Amino acid sequence: MKKSKIKTCKYPNCNKEVPSDNSLFCMEHRRSLKEKRHVVGTAIGSLAFLGATTLANSIKKKKI
Numbered sequence: 260m261k262k263s264k265i266k267t268c269k270y271p272n273c274n275k276e277v278p279s280d281n282s283l284f285c286m287e288h289r290r291s292l293k294e295k296r297h298v299v300g301t302a303i304g305s306l307a308f309l310g311a312t313t314l315a316n317s318i319k320k321k322k323i
């Protein structure tokens with residue numbers, strides 16, 4: 260009976276242990292993904308802004 264399951268990094272071809280149970284990636288990939296997320300987050304942020312504007316416009320059109 261072994262209950263402790265060691266979680267490994269979800270990054271392809273990486274089998275390193277994750278620092279904590281809620282982490283999906285190892286320290287190395289957490290760091291690299293965090294940097295990537297910053298770039299992606301900015302892109303998604305501007306897309307969300309555009310989407311919100313479009314949505315607001317369509318709602319306005321429906322009301323009129």
Ligand SMILES: [Zn+2]
Pocket residue numbers: 268269270273274275284285286287288
């Ligand atoms: Zn990794």
